[in-house]
Amino acid sequence: MHRYIINRLLMLIPVLLGVVFIVFFIMDLAPGDPVYQVAGEQATQQELQELRVKMGLDGNIFTRYIRYIGNMLRGDLGVSYISKRSVMRTYMERLPNTLVLASVTMLVAILISIPLGIIAAIHQNSMKDTVSMILSLLGLSMPNFWLGLLLIMLFSLKLKWVPSGGIDGVKSIILPALTVGMGLAALMTRTTRSSMLDVIRQDYLRTARSKGVTEKKVINKHALKNALIPIITVFGIQFSNVLGGSVLAETVFSWPGVGRLVVDAINQRDIPMVTGALVMTTMLVSVVNLLVDIVYAYVDPRIKAQYTK
Amino acid sequence: MPANDLILDVKNLAIRYETEDGNVHAVNGVDLQLGYRKTLGLVGETGAGKTTTALSLLRLIPNPPGVVECERMMVAGNDMLRLPIDKLEEIRGNDISMIFQDPMTALNPVFTVGEQIAESLEIHERLSKADAYEKAMQMLETVGISRSRGAEYPHQFSGGMKQRVVIAIALACNPKLLIADEPTTALDVTIQAQVLALMKALKNKYDTSMIIITHDLGIVAEVCDEVAVMYAGRIIEKGSLEEIFNETLHPYTEGLFNSLPNINDRMSKLRPIPGLMPDPTNLPVGCTFAPRCGYASAACLERQPRLTLMSGTHYVSCMAYDDPGFAINRRKQ
Amino acid sequence: MNNTEAGSGQYAKRSAFKAMWKQLQKNKGAMIGLVIIGVIVVVAVVSQFAFDYERDIIAQNVANKLQHPSLEHPFGTDALGRDVLGRVAYGARYSLAIGVVSVLIALVVGVVLGAAAGYIGGRFEDVVMRITDIFSAIPSVLLAIAIVSSLGKSTFNLMVAVGVASAPSFVRVARASVLTVRGEEYIESARAIGMHDWKIVLVHILPNCLSQIIVQTTLRVASAIISAASLSFLGLGVPAPAPEWGSMLSEGRAYIRDYNYLMIFPGVAIMLTVLSFNLIGDGLRDALDPKLKR
Numbered sequence: 001m002h003r004y005i006i007n008r009l010l011m012l013i014p015v016l017l018g019v020v021f022i023v024f025f026i027m028d029l030a031p032g033d034p035v036y037q038v039a040g041e042q043a044t045q046q047e048l049q050e051l052r053v054k055m056g057l058d059g060n061i062f063t064r065y066i067r068y069i070g071n072m073l074r075g076d077l078g079v080s081y082i083s084k085r086s087v088m089r090t091y092m093e094r095l096p097n098t099l100v101l102a103s104v105t106m107l108v109a110i111l112i113s114i115p116l117g118i119i120a121a122i123h124q125n126s127m128k129d130t131v132s133m134i135l136s137l138l139g140l141s142m143p144n145f146w147l148g149l150l151l152i153m154l155f156s157l158k159l160k161w162v163p164s165g166g167i168d169g170v171k172s173i174i175l176p177a178l179t180v181g182m183g184l185a186a187l188m189t190r191t192t193r194s195s196m197l198d199v200i201r202q203d204y205l206r207t208a209r210s211k212g213v214t215e216k217k218v219i220n221k222h223a224l225k226n227a228l229i230p231i232i233t234v235f236g237i238q239f240s241n242v243l244g245g246s247v248l249a250e251t252v253f254s255w256p257g258v259g260r261l262v263v264d265a266i267n268q269r270d271i272p273m274v275t276g277a278l279v280m281t282t283m284l285v286s287v288v289n290l291l292v293d294i295v296y297a298y299v300d301p302r303i304k305a306q307y308t309k
Numbered sequence: 310m311p312a313n314d315l316i317l318d319v320k321n322l323a324i325r326y327e328t329e330d331g332n333v334h335a336v337n338g339v340d341l342q343l344g345y346r347k348t349l350g351l352v353g354e355t356g357a358g359k360t361t362t363a364l365s366l367l368r369l370i371p372n373p374p375g376v377v378e379c380e381r382m383m384v385a386g387n388d389m390l391r392l393p394i395d396k397l398e399e400i401r402g403n404d405i406s407m408i409f410q411d412p413m414t415a416l417n418p419v420f421t422v423g424e425q426i427a428e429s430l431e432i433h434e435r436l437s438k439a440d441a442y443e444k445a446m447q448m449l450e451t452v453g454i455s456r457s458r459g460a461e462y463p464h465q466f467s468g469g470m471k472q473r474v475v476i477a478i479a480l481a482c483n484p485k486l487l488i489a490d491e492p493t494t495a496l497d498v499t500i501q502a503q504v505l506a507l508m509k510a511l512k513n514k515y516d517t518s519m520i521i522i523t524h525d526l527g528i529v530a531e532v533c534d535e536v537a538v539m540y541a542g543r544i545i546e547k548g549s550l551e552e553i554f555n556e557t558l559h560p561y562t563e564g565l566f567n568s569l570p571n572i573n574d575r576m577s578k579l580r581p582i583p584g585l586m587p588d589p590t591n592l593p594v595g596c597t598f599a600p601r602c603g604y605a606s607a608a609c610l611e612r613q614p615r616l617t618l619m620s621g622t623h624y625v626s627c628m629a630y631d632d633p634g635f636a637i638n639r640r641k642q
Numbered sequence: 643m644n645n646t647e648a649g650s651g652q653y654a655k656r657s658a659f660k661a662m663w664k665q666l667q668k669n670k671g672a673m674i675g676l677v678i679i680g681v682i683v684v685v686a687v688v689s690q691f692a693f694d695y696e697r698d699i700i701a702q703n704v705a706n707k708l709q710h711p712s713l714e715h716p717f718g719t720d721a722l723g724r725d726v727l728g729r730v731a732y733g734a735r736y737s738l739a740i741g742v743v744s745v746l747i748a749l750v751v752g753v754v755l756g757a758a759a760g761y762i763g764g765r766f767e768d769v770v771m772r773i774t775d776i777f778s779a780i781p782s783v784l785l786a787i788a789i790v791s792s793l794g795k796s797t798f799n800l801m802v803a804v805g806v807a808s809a810p811s812f813v814r815v816a817r818a819s820v821l822t823v824r825g826e827e828y829i830e831s832a833r834a835i836g837m838h839d840w841k842i843v844l845v846h847i848l849p850n851c852l853s854q855i856i857v858q859t860t861l862r863v864a865s866a867i868i869s870a871a872s873l874s875f876l877g878l879g880v881p882a883p884a885p886e887w888g889s890m891l892s893e894g895r896a897y898i899r900d901y902n903y904l905m906i907f908p909g910v911a912i913m914l915t916v917l918s919f920n921l922i923g924d925g926l927r928d929a930l931d932p933k934l935k936r
Contacts, residue, residue: 026789026792027792029793030793137924142909142913143912149898202414206369210407211401211429211478226418247783263876274788274791281781282779300419
């Protein structure tokens, strides 16, 4: 098992190197020379060249890439063009906000989707099933930011229950978490349902019933543990969507997380910040996916056996 | 008339599955009786309604789509038709248990075999987790698996070993009635004999009554006291093992014997029963076997024959016996 | 020889589609989806003729601003006095075009790379799949944002960005489909009679994964429309003053308190469009894989 984890970590390295390169490459396509942006209009040619070296912008894309990787290994992602602060530090300041939002979001999504998916599956083709499938289809078809705006209109402008944005106490997380969580729940309800439907007709559930296991336990213990295996995978993949999707929720709700950091940095053409934030977020997502795979192996003994061999 | 010396007393059991494409009449008026410590063989080809009958004895027919109608269903003194679900759960695995046909799919892949055996002990004998597990290990040894393998998962076992685990689960709480649904069909021939011997030994050890569902007459001859032959959801002949094997009455039962290879006469050809079982969504009015029956007359197509006592405990459902002089070919030899 | 080969392939394809269409017709959701899509397409086409872009869609009329829905302006007017109904109707063209074109980009890139990777195998496959892994490691919204911000805001760049972000899933589907049929004997026999590789892929392999890819395409159009609207909402999509639904929501946001109709209509339009593609995609998937319906 340890070897499996180490292997997976090693496999992550080329992917991350590739990610950095792609982000680097994309940002390099951007028009305009950041040196002018920083130095201002009246800088001399000499000043520009000095600044270029100082900012680490001399050399071709490969030299800069290698240099960036080297700095990254020391935890240095460069300095923001705008605030002149360390990208790493700024990112780390914002990260907890995003992580809190993402965790609460996942919780909301799980609390909605697992029970709903199970109910839909065990009452397949009934009214309950149809209603939850329609709801999840609607949720899936609603752009997240629009759902957020609707929730603001209802719960903060009309009912005045919760603030419409900012980060101020527990109440302020309710709307953003509901917004992203409901969208996510829509997808995960469908996953849970179909996974449960696959399991629910398995012979081993009949075996469990024939042993005298109560129906509740047949579903919640015997069926769910099997159904969870594909569900966990999808949840893991969704975590990356939460982090990606948080860009929108954070914008709609003025939530000071890394998503808004990226959008603000893009609008200000703050390339080191954009690059750094993208690299860090991707790294985070990859690590989460790795954790999910480990949990997956823990839940499914067939996979665990495969790796311990 | 319900009798107390019977572990199983079923009267007029009918089961249908209501599907979009019409009602599937899986079981159509079955009576079954079985004495304590006896073994009944339920014989018939695939689709005859054997498994459905067995599942209904544990009230495990899923509804929808299954609908069970029955006049009387007493199992080990319990009125299975009137018990609420929580009482049924107490009986399942405790008074009655079942060994399923396919050991490959009957075990839950995400629990260890030890946990799966211990579970019924936890439920029915109110044992603590540790005690239940310990007893499960003993059970595992009883079926011939070393206790060290109790912590392993089903995928680590071979088919025959899995079936032993399934047997261990079924026997964990010493059920009064054990239903074994084709317990050896999915296994290799050599393993079949082992599993069968094991079941026989355990049945004697625990004084269990047993219903064996099979299409293999060899297994019936080896372990059964009584035999009921099913065809298209009905019992068409039943009696003691000797009666069925030596004094075969029904043309279908004869057909079953004829389709067995004869080891003494290797030159003889197999004589399979021609045709197929009728579509259970659309059963014929008359005798369900008549379309395939070599002895059938016009009357057979018009009316459903009744199960009639012929001699001793031997029942048959065939109109040809309205003629006292009738005999099937097998009896003539 | 080749003619009969291609002919029988054609026949199999057609009857498979027929069977799929027959299954699809039984699916109420998919039929509803088709109807909605039909209506939206008609609206998109009609609005082209019914409105003059310069005069009716983008011309500002401040005297007329922020009027609540009325008979004259059923969806009201926005902060610059433009008729919201006209803008929503005209906006259908953007969402449909962006959704379809970006997925077509993803489809072509993804299927070509994926099919080639699956068919050729070896080193080439490794490289393609690693690159796919890298692209899918970056959260797709962030990837699209980065691409748009780097290429500059324009409708076409938005299409490219969303297309690139959805390409990895096509690579995977195409490769997996090719892998499942690659080992089949009829491929071997096609090779034995001397068929060219590209012809084998085109005639024998792709038709077999076509249904999978069609399902994937339909569902992807749905998510591409959402991504495009999201990017526009962030100000990274179709530039103003074009009536793209996402940017209309973004512009209307300032008036959310008192003029919430500005939030409703473009949002409903996005939802209906996405919903209909999802319905059709689900219907197609069920038609191909009846297992889930049971």
